[in-house]
Amino acid sequence: MWSRRLNLEQLTETLIDIESVTGNEQEVLTFIEDYLTKNKFSGEIIKNDGGLIAYHSKTNSKVALVGHVDTVPIVDDQERLSDSEKISGRGAVDMKSGIAVMMNTLLDEKSNEVAIFYTAEEGPIKENGLEILMPTLLSEFNIEFAIIMEPTNLECQLGCLGTLNAELKINGKSSHSARPWIGDNPILKMNELLEFLKENEVKEHKIEGLDFKEVISATKIKGGIANNVLPSDIKLNINYRFLPTLSNNEAKNYIMESLGKFGEVEIGDIANGAMPNLESKHVQAFIDSTKVTTKSKQAWTDIARFSKEKIPAVNFGPGDPLLAHTSNEFVNKNQILESYKLLLTYLKSYR
Template identity: 55%
Template sequence: MNLNELTQKLIDIESVTGNENEVINFIEKYLTDEGYDGEIFRNEGGLIVSSPSSNPKIALVGHLDTVPIDENQKIVSDEENIYGRGSVDMKAGVAVMMKTLLDKNKDVIGVFYTAEEGSSEQNGLNFLMDILKKDFSIELAIVMEPSSLECQLGCNGSLNANLDLVGISSHSARPWMGENPFFKLNKVADYLSENEIKDFDIDGLIYKQVVTVTKIQGGVANNVTPPKISMNVNFRFVPTFSSDDAENYIKDELEQFGEVTIKNIATGALPNKNLGMISEFISKTGLDVTPKQGWTDVARFTDEGIPAINFGPGDPLLAHTSDEFVNKNEILESYEILKKFLEST
């Protein structure tokens, strides 16, 4: 199978989070059948693929799961593009990893993991990271997330908080007997219109800090004013913020409107563009360098002291969409960029 055929085959294997076994089986069998003579280690987190006689210093990293398939998902491919759930995020990147491993470069290890699209606790790297740190001396992790063939550095942190706008319920025919929290939404909306997006320059890269509402719930019956309105506030904070910084910031900003409960936090990663192998990757590939707007597992590797970048085929703006697709030439180009870099390292 060529790269396009391999990408299509991976897309055809449904692997929504929690259902990755079939695609793991396929990758393991494919590498073996194609003559890969290294070690293939498997546990509940996924696969680690490496040459037994080497000490690889570069990890190619890709998650195998996808978000659920849209009932209107476009799946018919054409001469230029491959369509389907996971084409961009990130079956094309996984295909490039598989082909690169077959080149048998002894500096390279492959990490195929599960449940990136699920909760942080589910993430397959939780079961693989200790092994990677114990058995290997990785100097650069290339997370094959779609990057439009840019070298995307660092990533935002992510915080989810519950904001309760508390009122006093009443009969809907006598709303003056209570206090409807609906009207407090105006103040939240006014705040967000002024503060939803802020730009921060970090190492010459512009990261956007974002505070936005993603869910709203309220009401108990058609004839009762709501006792409270609850909303999920998602805060994508800049890489310079610690988890404490992010929590304190969102509480300071939102407690003027209601009760704030922090649900979860994942810190981001600094770009580190002048650091060792990251700097070498940038200089040798000549790729455009941009900030990663969003959270990726680059943050996990950075937290573990392993320099990491985002690089892979596909437009990240198409991820999770009903018309998700990846350009065939971009798949091949990403493979060739990696091959050239690895041969020069």
């Protein structure tokens, strides 16, 4: 594969050009391994179904750099352009530019970092590659702090929301659409549900002095078998982004109690959130050394997996998260370089 060293911009573009939609990550993982090896990476690489772990020393690898190599699907009108200021393309923000920074850091800062390139972050939670890699990370490394290289606009974004998906089934009775009085149209029963969702869509809270928004949304709706038949039922997916102060059971109970009066509720996947952990000396050291702005993370990220294992972590990486998953996804070139410099500043201060 590549035998010459690329600069950060070139490396980001090369990674973008390797399609790695969730479930199709093998080519980009092979590229990462080959690129590191052929550019004289002096450490070791562990491979398994969850991805790659690259490190210099197991005992001294105390700071984890964490990034997923998969992307969401590419849309028909996806921009793939580059100019003097920005790089466009699927994954430019989420998160091929962050992966490029991790790779460069491994080659240039040969001390206490371990880099985790994992699969399937954009897919179902239960298939997440980091979950597969985590037992190895916990048993073979001495990780004290993790930096999740998700796009944050170079802010230090702390904590994350929990996420829950539930299916709400509203029952009715099918009939010919010319004779609706014979049936019971479940679509007409949605008024109270829609009012509830509108009233509770966003609730603002402060946690450790940071602003978090609790959010509940209807994201999918399906029902009906033909244009001239009233549906026997309709099903909605309800996505609940819950506060890190809530447990998974508390989030489940809230959804069951709130939505149960509208129909039958079935809880799907769920993942806990993570507290900001501002009292952690490692979090404070990162903020102090980089001097970046601190905010909450208004989403779920794999910071929650480290929080669950009592490992403090931050979200930090190049790119505007508002551009993630969009058809005009792009990253500013200066942010890629700046995130790399700030990361090196922190790692040098960690010694």
